Each structure stands twice: as C-alpha cells, then as structure tokens.
Amino acid sequence: MVSYTLLLDLATLPEKPLGIYVPKMSLSGNVYVNGQLFGACERGQLKEVRCLHRPYLFTTPTTFWKLGQNEIRFEIFANGRQNNGLSSVTVGVIHALESRFYQWRYWLQVDLVTGLTWLSGLLGVMALVVAVALRKGSVHLWFGLTSMANAFANSGVFMSRPPIDSEWFSWIVFASRFASGHLLILMFASFFDKLTPRIQWGVLAYTVLSVALIGLSGNNRLWVTVLYIPLLLTIICMPALLFYWTWKTRQVKHIFASIMMSLITVASSFDWLRFTGDSSFVGMYFIPYSYSGVLFMFGGMLLVLLAFALIRSQNQSAELELRVAERTDELNALHDRLLNTEIDRSRTQERQHMLQDMHDGFGSQLVIAKMMVEQNQMSQESLGRLLEESIGDLYLLVDTLGNSDNYLPNALVDFRFRTQQRLAGTPLKLHWNLEVEHAPEVSPEVVLQILRLVQEALNNALKHAKATNIHLEFTYDQVGGLLTVSVADDGVGIDSTVSIVGIVGIVGIVGIVGIVGQPVRGRGQKNMMARARAVGGRLSVSNSHLSLSSSQPGTLVQLLVPLPH
Structure with a gap:
C-alpha cells in the first residue's frame, strides 16, 4: 500500500460540495479528507478491484472541509507487475470539473472502448457463424477469434470489479491481449491468401506456450516483455510485407487492409514504450x-465483401437459371422435333406395313384372279368367293392397324362383328368364347397376324371342311402369360397332325419351324405356319372330334402365343 498526501488551503468554507478529480490511480485506492475516509474508487477490497483504466470524480460534502489547510x-x-501510482489531482467546483475534464475523458477511456469492443465482438460472432457454415479455415475464422480475444483483453478497461480472482483476471487480460x-x-495472412499450415501451427504453438509461461510467472513484467518482442517485431514488419503483396495484387481491399495494419503498428510502438515505462503515467494505451x-x-469490410459475394452468387444463380431455362426450351423444342420425326417415321412405317400387307394379302390375290379371269380359268362363283375374302381381309387390315389403343379385346370384338x-x-x-379381359397390350402387327391366321382357318373350313358349326375361342392365361387361339369345326377333318413350333417370344425372335407327321400341303396352311412363326407362337392342326361321327372328325387349329406381362 502506498500513500500520497496533498495539502489544500481554503480561505473560506465551500458553500457547495467540492469535487476531487483524479485522471488515474493504479491499481486502486481510498480517499481521505482531513483524516476522514470519504470512500474508495470502487466498492470492495482494494486488492480485488481495478481502477487504473478510468478517471474518477469524487463529490465531497462541505462538512469534510475546514478553513485554512486541508489534507x-x-x-x-x-x-x-504494473506501472502503479497516482496522477495529478484537481479540486474544484463539481460542474466545472465534470464538463472540463471528467466527461470527455470518461467517454474516451471507457465508453468509446466499450462501444468499439461490443461492435467488433458482434462482428466477430457473425464471422464465426460464417466460418462454421463454410466449414473451412477462412479469414472469417481468424477474424472471429481475434475479435473474441480482443473483447476479453478490453474487459480490463470497462470492468472495474472482476467476477473472479484479480490475479486470474489479470492473467486473462494479459493472455488475451497477447493472443489477439x-x-x-494470422487474420491478415489469411486475408492475403498467404497463410500456410506451417505458419498457422507455428504461431498458435508459440501463443499457447507463451500464455502458459505468463501465467506460471505470475504475470511477471520481464517475462511479458521478452515474450512480446517477437510479436512486436512481426507487427513492425507486417505493413511493409502487406504493401508488397498489395502492390502485386492491385486490389482495393488489400490497400485498406495494409492501412489498417499500419495503424496497429503505430499504436503498438507507442504502447510498447508506455509498457516499458518510457511514457507519461497518465497517458492512455x-x-x-x-x-x-x-x-x-x-x-x-468482410461484411461488405460477403454481401458483394452473395449478390454475385445470386446474379450467377439467376444467369444459370436463365441458361438452364433456355437450354430446357431448346431441349424441349428438339424433343418435339424428334417426337414429330418419330411420329412421321412411325406413320410412314405403318403405311409401308399396310401397303406391304395389302400387297401380300388380297392385293396378290386380286392380281392372280385378274390373270385367271382374263384366261377364262376362274368361274364366277370362285371369283365371288375370292372377292369376298379380299374384302374381309381389307376390313381386317383397317380394323387392326387403326386400333390405336393396342387393346386386344377391342380388336376381337371388331373381328367378331365383321x-x-x-x-x-x-x-x-x-x-x-372370348376370355381376354386381362390380356396386356399387343401391337397391331401381332394382332393382324393372329386374326389373319384365324381368318385363314375359317376360309379353309368354308372351302373344304363341309362343317355346320365352328367354335372360336380366345383365352389368356394371366399366370403363364399365354394366349390360346382355337378354331374348331365339325367337318371332314384331316388325315394327319401337323405341329408347328416356334421359340416362345414375340415378334423379333427367330422361330424354329418343325413339321411332325405328314407334311401339310396347300397355300392356306402354309400361310398359317408363316404367321405363327411371325408371332413366335406354336401352331398345331389336328382333328377336333366335335362330332361323334367317324366320318366327320372335324378340324382343330390351335395357336399358342406367349405375351409379355
């Protein structure tokens, strides 16, 4: 404890309380007037409070004063550990002391530092949030950590009654200032994209080690001075290095950063002199x-740069969306053109198939009939029957190829009606007997081949069988995916059984044709064999035995066609 005594002569007793203005007392102190304790700079024990970073204006009652000499x-x-003592003391009228000295100095030493600390700390918290969102060690991370360390260091300015032990609080203030x-x-190095892992971990390791030594030494002034020397030398050299990098990049943001670092270098140099005791006691850090x-x-500046980056990102996103929309429109237009082309191609193919079917079907029959009529080799009855078959074949061609929904029951209903x-x-x-409600979609080409085969079987029954009843069955086995088509009559029947086998499949699969028993002769039965092969089905021709008469064994034409589920 150190005592300072001041003597003041009063010619008259003061009519109003007098003020005692003290710019600085370090670390803390009590005030006595004529032996009476007026009070302390802050409430609490002197060793637990800190009064060194703010001015004080004590208001003393008139009863404390006397005529003549006052102590x-x-x-x-x-x-x-610190530069301790008492500054000059001014006694006078309270309002005059407050307006001339106390107010502006308190604002400068306490309010201004507190405001700047809170603002920078708030920006630091925002930067840490951005750094966490980016998930990488960016300049926002180092700025946030620097702002937090600076806030802890400045707590010694605006916090006169620490919530913890004063020794620990002093260590936190020293360590935070050192770490900041x-x-x-690291913050400036990262801002200039010059921060390497070696520099980063080297600086962090030196900081942690130094902070530990400061604590173990009890905040020893000599230790703090020695540990600060590398930092001070680096800060002195940093502006030149930053201006060199700025000269290479020619970026405005780097110019501002270099000027900021220069301000810190100047302030650090002045404070170093003050810390080592080579400046005025009353002077401020x-x-x-x-x-x-x-x-x-x-x-x-980081906030502005982030805002510009977000604006650029939004503009790029809008431009990208515009390009995507344009590209989508182009693709849609191309798709429409391809679709129209495919539709035209399909229609052309369909016309070609229709023309081919007409040529292969009733077209060739009519040509042969024309030649036979010209040569008087065809009777009128045969000609009428041929024309009737050709008309039926034309109807069949139109009904099946014109069926756009590929629904087999509809095609069979039309066929039954015709x-x-x-x-x-x-x-x-x-x-x-039509039991094909659950049949899958079947292409018109396959339906045409099946119905032409059935029509050929009907024609054979009309021409040769001498039948009175014909049974037509179309059934679909949903489990096995097999369509069974049967045409059975009660006519004269056939002499042998013909079995035509094809690999199970749909059009496009090559069929294997085999004939079991005596070969079948006649153009109609050969056509049926070809059509069964075209749909990948299995054709068999045998006696139906619909009639009990042995002279009328009947004929059964059966086609098995696998359909995809």
Whole structure:
C-alpha cells in the first residue's frame, strides 16, 4: 500500500460540495479528507478491484472541509507487475470539473472502448457463424477469434470489479491481449491468401506456450516483455510485407487492409514504450482503440465483401437459371422435333406395313384372279368367293392397324362383328368364347397376324371342311402369360397332325419351324405356319372330334402365343 498526501488551503468554507478529480490511480485506492475516509474508487477490497483504466470524480460534502489547510490523502494499492501510482489531482467546483475534464475523458477511456469492443465482438460472432457454415479455415475464422480475444483483453478497461480472482483476471487480460496480437497476424495472412499450415501451427504453438509461461510467472513484467518482442517485431514488419503483396495484387481491399495494419503498428510502438515505462503515467494505451477500431473496420469490410459475394452468387444463380431455362426450351423444342420425326417415321412405317400387307394379302390375290379371269380359268362363283375374302381381309387390315389403343379385346370384338356379318347368309353357326379381359397390350402387327391366321382357318373350313358349326375361342392365361387361339369345326377333318413350333417370344425372335407327321400341303396352311412363326407362337392342326361321327372328325387349329406381362 502506498500513500500520497496533498495539502489544500481554503480561505473560506465551500458553500457547495467540492469535487476531487483524479485522471488515474493504479491499481486502486481510498480517499481521505482531513483524516476522514470519504470512500474508495470502487466498492470492495482494494486488492480485488481495478481502477487504473478510468478517471474518477469524487463529490465531497462541505462538512469534510475546514478553513485554512486541508489534507487530502490517497491510499493506493500497488504491485510490482504494473506501472502503479497516482496522477495529478484537481479540486474544484463539481460542474466545472465534470464538463472540463471528467466527461470527455470518461467517454474516451471507457465508453468509446466499450462501444468499439461490443461492435467488433458482434462482428466477430457473425464471422464465426460464417466460418462454421463454410466449414473451412477462412479469414472469417481468424477474424472471429481475434475479435473474441480482443473483447476479453478490453474487459480490463470497462470492468472495474472482476467476477473472479484479480490475479486470474489479470492473467486473462494479459493472455488475451497477447493472443489477439498473434491471431491478428494470422487474420491478415489469411486475408492475403498467404497463410500456410506451417505458419498457422507455428504461431498458435508459440501463443499457447507463451500464455502458459505468463501465467506460471505470475504475470511477471520481464517475462511479458521478452515474450512480446517477437510479436512486436512481426507487427513492425507486417505493413511493409502487406504493401508488397498489395502492390502485386492491385486490389482495393488489400490497400485498406495494409492501412489498417499500419495503424496497429503505430499504436503498438507507442504502447510498447508506455509498457516499458518510457511514457507519461497518465497517458492512455492506444492498443484498445486501434485494435477495436481496426477490427470494426475490418469486420465491416468482410461484411461488405460477403454481401458483394452473395449478390454475385445470386446474379450467377439467376444467369444459370436463365441458361438452364433456355437450354430446357431448346431441349424441349428438339424433343418435339424428334417426337414429330418419330411420329412421321412411325406413320410412314405403318403405311409401308399396310401397303406391304395389302400387297401380300388380297392385293396378290386380286392380281392372280385378274390373270385367271382374263384366261377364262376362274368361274364366277370362285371369283365371288375370292372377292369376298379380299374384302374381309381389307376390313381386317383397317380394323387392326387403326386400333390405336393396342387393346386386344377391342380388336376381337371388331373381328367378331365383321365375321358374323360376312357369314350371315351361310348355313354355318359360329360359337364365340372370348376370355381376354386381362390380356396386356399387343401391337397391331401381332394382332393382324393372329386374326389373319384365324381368318385363314375359317376360309379353309368354308372351302373344304363341309362343317355346320365352328367354335372360336380366345383365352389368356394371366399366370403363364399365354394366349390360346382355337378354331374348331365339325367337318371332314384331316388325315394327319401337323405341329408347328416356334421359340416362345414375340415378334423379333427367330422361330424354329418343325413339321411332325405328314407334311401339310396347300397355300392356306402354309400361310398359317408363316404367321405363327411371325408371332413366335406354336401352331398345331389336328382333328377336333366335335362330332361323334367317324366320318366327320372335324378340324382343330390351335395357336399358342406367349405375351409379355
């Protein structure tokens, strides 16, 4: 404890309370007037409070004063770690002292530093959030850590009654200020894209080791001075290095960063002289102002750069969306053109198939009939029957190839209607059994081949079988995926059994044809064999035994066609 005694002569007793203005007392102290304890700079024990970073204006009652000589005594709590003592003291009218000295100095030493600290700290928290979102060690991370360390260091300015032990609090203030300087170097290096892992981990290791030594030494002034020397030398050299990098990049943001670092270098040099005892006791440290101010400006610059980056990202996103939309329109137009081309090609193919079917079917029959009529080799009855078959074949071609929904039951209903109309004037009785409701879609080409085969079987029954009843069955086995087509009559029958086998499949699979028993002769049965092969089905021709008469064994034409599920 150190005591300072001041003597003041009063010619008259004061009518109003007098003020005692003290720009600085370090670390803390009590005030006595004429032996009476007026009070301390802050509440609490002197060794637990810190009064060195703010001015004080004590208001003393008139009863403390007397005529003549008055004694003002200060008991100052001091230690060997800091520059301790008492500044000059001014006694006078309270309002005059407050307006001339106290207000502006309190604002400068306390309010300004507190405001800058909170602003830079808030920007630091925002930067840490951005760094976490980016998930990488960016300049935002180092700025956020530097701002947090600076906030802890400045707590010694605006916090006069620490919530923890004063020794620990002093260590936190020293360590935070020390760490903030090294983090500041990493921040600027990262901003210029010059931060390498070796530099990063080397600086962090030196910082942690130094902070531990400061604590173990009890905040020894000599240790702190020695450990600060590398940091001070680096800060002195940093502006030149940053201006060199700026000269190479020619970027405006790097110019501002270099100027900011220069301000910190100047402030650090002045504060180093003050810390080593080579400056006025009353003078203020510039580091709290320069660090907080530079961090506030740097954080604002990062915020502006981030805003510009977001704007650029939005513009690029909008441009990309526009390009995607344009490309999508182009692809849609191309798709429409390809679709129209494919539709035209399909229509052309369909016309070609129709023409081919017409040529191979009733077209060739009509040509042969024309030649035979010209040569008087065809009777009128045969000609009428041929024309009737050709008309039926034409109807069949139109009905099947014009069926756009590929629904087999619809095609069979149309076929049944045409067939019944065609045979309405004949003694034949047709018996139909259609059980194909669950059949899958079948292409018109396959339906045409199946119905032509059935029509050929009907024609054979009309020409040769001498039948009175014809049973037509179309059934689909949903489990096995097999379509069974049967045409059975009660006519004269055949002499042998013909089995035509094809590999199970649909059009496009090569069929294997084999004939079991006596070969079948006749163009109609050969056509049926070809059509069964075309759909990958299995054709068999045998006696139906619909009639009990041995002279009328009947004929059964059966086609098995596998259909895809």
